[in-house]
Amino acid sequence: MRVLISGGAGFIGSHLCDYLLKKGDKVICLDNLLTGKKENINHLLKDKNFKFINQDITEDFSFPGKIDAICHLASAASPKDYLKFPIETLKAGSAGTLNLLELSRKKKAIFLLASTSEVYGDPKISPQKEDYRGNVNCIGPRSCYDEAKRFAEALTIAYHRKHSLEVRIARIFNTYGPRMKKDDGRVIPTFICQSLKNEPLTVFGKGNQTRSFCYISDLIEGLYTLLITPDLIRGRARINEPVNLGNPSELKIIGLAKKVIALSKSKSSLTYKPLPVDDPRRRCPDIKRAKELLGWQPKVNLEEGLKRTITWFKK
Ligand code: UDP
Numbered sequence: 001m002r003v004l005i006s007g008g009a010g011f012i013g014s015h016l017c018d019y020l021l022k023k024g025d026k027v028i029c030l031d032n033l034l035t036g037k038k039e040n041i042n043h044l045l046k047d048k049n050f051k052f053i054n055q056d057i058t059e060d061f062s063f064p065g066k067i068d069a070i071c072h073l074a075s076a077a078s079p080k081d082y083l084k085f086p087i088e089t090l091k092a093g094s095a096g097t098l099n100l101l102e103l104s105r106k107k108k109a110i111f112l113l114a115s116t117s118e119v120y121g122d123p124k125i126s127p128q129k130e131d132y133r134g135n136v137n138c139i140g141p142r143s144c145y146d147e148a149k150r151f152a153e154a155l156t157i158a159y160h161r162k163h164s165l166e167v168r169i170a171r172i173f174n175t176y177g178p179r180m181k182k183d184d185g186r187v188i189p190t191f192i193c194q195s196l197k198n199e200p201l202t203v204f205g206k207g208n209q210t211r212s213f214c215y216i217s218d219l220i221e222g223l224y225t226l227l228i229t230p231d232l233i234r235g236r237a238r239i240n241e242p243v244n245l246g247n248p249s250e251l252k253i254i255g256l257a258k259k260v261i262a263l264s265k266s267k268s269s270l271t272y273k274p275l276p277v278d279d280p281r282r283r284c285p286d287i288k289r290a291k292e293l294l295g296w297q298p299k300v301n302l303e304e305g306l307k308r309t310i311t312w313f314k315k
Pocket of ligand 1: 078185190280
């Protein structure tokens, strides 16, 4: 396949580039480097099957030649980043998604949208199933991300219905691993860096809110399987509808803090900071659909994934 990846220099995007190249595919990576980093793809620049283009996908652009698949991952994704770039985040989900869907339609390329568990907002039911409609504050601080992704899903399914475009919608739950930015504010890189410096870990609220963390290699396998699993196979009729991808093992943030301190053999203590506005109290994916449609489920448990990530941050 010749695959175009928007946001290919980001955390998840760059791992997807690596994976596709290893499978023998050709990869065109588009990124405007607003939150992505050239370091994530420097090792790929000499590969003849890899091409990097510094492109803002919210602007008009064309692309020559055949493309088999478009994976749309471009967006600020950490709360700190999207609070800093709210308009850019809304544009990436709206204008950016529209531009890439149009390109998919012209090229007859399959379109994969990287959506998010944030479409469920602060959920009133747990675990979250794909048919849960969510509890989102449309003018809250997280709305620039949540509503951008909800709009992107609506646009994607409209292209499927109106133009019979082959689409995939991955609702990605918290994912972690090497190449996360140490200062992007997300809880795992923050806790690991604080632990390695023996500084207090900043727990927001009382740390009773939960998350479910998926290791990057598991997520990438899920995304790839979703991309290549064909439509119109009996029992797979819902492959064009959203699919949760995440690790269903749920824990409290306070538990995560203690685990990170123990695994990094740190002398850090805990310090408590106010809970951010609209911070979801629970988050846990129901992955029955992914299991049934894709035969996929995560393999790397939290302890193993954290050890690998700590080792990477140490380096
Ligand atoms: N969090 C925390 N301390 C930090 C950063 C985050 O306690 O230094 C909490 C945050 O309030 C949230 C959870 O960890 O409940 C996950 O936050 P993150 O920013 O990683 O992702 P989110 O799931 O909120 O998008």
